[in-house]
Amino acid sequence: MIRILVDGHGGDHAPGVVIEALSTIHAQYSDKLTLGIVGQPDVLLPALQKAELADAVKIIAASEIIDMCESPAIALRRKKNSSIHVGARQVRDGEWDALVSAGNTGALMAISRMILKMLPGVDRPAIASMLPAENGKTLLLDAGANVDSSSEHLTQFAIMGSCYMEAAESIKSPRVGVLNIGSEDIKGTDVVKMAAASIAELDLNFIGNVEGTDLFLDTVDVVVCDGFVGNVALKTMEGVASFIITNLKRKLGGSLSSKLGALLSRNALRRLRKRIDPAEYNGAPLLGLNGIVVKSHGSADALAFTRAIEVAHRQVESKLKSRIVESMNKWLEG
């Protein structure tokens, strides 16, 4: 049995959506997963009882809660009994295989890093975000854990991203690209050029520079970039998608014929929205930590949180951690 612990107090709608998600996951995976929730028992127990999950989900007590907008540095030092601190220690001590949290990203990152430490050879963790793409998905990393990454960091992201797509998403020999402003070698910053040169030396399926447009095409599986650039790309994507959907709905509401049209094409629109729904892609692994930690979007609903738990499950099941260690060793020795 794989043991997954979720943060009972992370996100905008905790613990409600977290418990709803646990309910779905329990119904679907009770033969494969042992589930736990970390947080304040006096809040969590009644909620679990109400959902008839008191027997199925183990409570791990943690007395403090980190707010969504609290300073990560302060939360890290002052709230040693927060649900994130306790959850990360449980993973470190081997009590649980993974922690899933929709809480404060910076705090989750800082606390996990302090408690779990990094895998050998990895300098910094990266947030890996899955994006919808033609014929599949694309993994973008780093999506915001770091600003000012060096070429060595980007090289490590390439190794981890490739391992992830191969292990957790069963993509054979994933195509790895460096996010740049043109496909030619001479393009971009020195860091990006050095990273491309160094990744080309690795035993990866490296396809060179890719551009923002490639993120949604079937040209690349893993896209490596600095966290500043990755975060801007991710939020730009969210912004455009929401702009288009809003305008489409508004314009479809314009005339009687287009209203009727909208009614008839409603299923098609629904399928499209599902295809690009951030909820479907929820659950960003914090790669590089010596322990599995998955960040759910703070505003995730129950469906989205379920996806984040599945992401954690696949990482444990596919032994991602040891695969990354193996690949890092090969690189360090090579």
Added chain:
Amino acid sequence: MIRILVDGHGGDHAPGVVIEALSTIHAQYSDKLTLGIVGQPDVLLPALQKAELADAVKIIAASEIIDMCESPAIALRRKKNSSIHVGARQVRDGEWDALVSAGNTGALMAISRMILKMLPGVDRPAIASMLPAENGKTLLLDAGANVDSSSEHLTQFAIMGSCYMEAAESIKSPRVGVLNIGSEDIKGTDVVKMAAASIAELDLNFIGNVEGTDLFLDTVDVVVCDGFVGNVALKTMEGVASFIITNLKRKLGGSLSSKLGALLSRNALRRLRKRIDPAEYNGAPLLGLNGIVVKSHGSADALAFTRAIEVAHRQVESKLKSRIVESMNKWLEG
């Protein structure tokens, strides 16, 4: 009369679309604009004659053509008689008020900069791209002219972008933001933080940090960033928009009811596509040069190229150059 010179050999479909665009512009603006085309007379004259524009459009002879994928550095030094070189010299010498080209971006940038020089106080030119947004448009700069901009460069971009939206787009007191990965002051790289601090000191309507999602909302008018980040954001936007439209069309073709729906909602879809059509936003000014130069997308069609000519027209008409000089002076003295 405002005098606009277009590059007869820039872009994937030159001179065809360029001449088609001149034809539209001539029909619409013959009382306001004097039009010229720079390039090889033996190619351009027959084309102008065929379009019945031989009397309306003046040919400026230039013997060489820069290829779309030629190295900018080599084109700069070795093709002194290229249409871009000749066009930029004509603008420098006051023969024409603006140059519009769909040619090689790097070459256009490098040659314009060498020949026209920068406006006093501006260190580097920026490519300013217009994006569709809720209730209007957003100007993003730099969209790819520079990588590794300093905080001083970003400050100059803020001044120029604000002048542009005020002059050429008649936006009163444009809201200026710095593209970052969070709205809090502590977010981002040192360069971005220093830029925000320095822009806050200016006599601009500065609203602080903005994120990728803000680009398409009615929260900001001018978004300042490094050219690497801006280019990634721009191409990500193009990628998402095209992914959504392609999927929507495919899904709408799926069932009979949704086919009928698509038929009925066709006008709404057409209006949406127009709203996000890159052609509608074509024409990126190279701000900061001592002369008006507008870059059209290389794959622009005639409509899109028309828009780029209009962008040049508005810049000249609104005396953008002297407004930028004035604002830069205020900053340098302040």
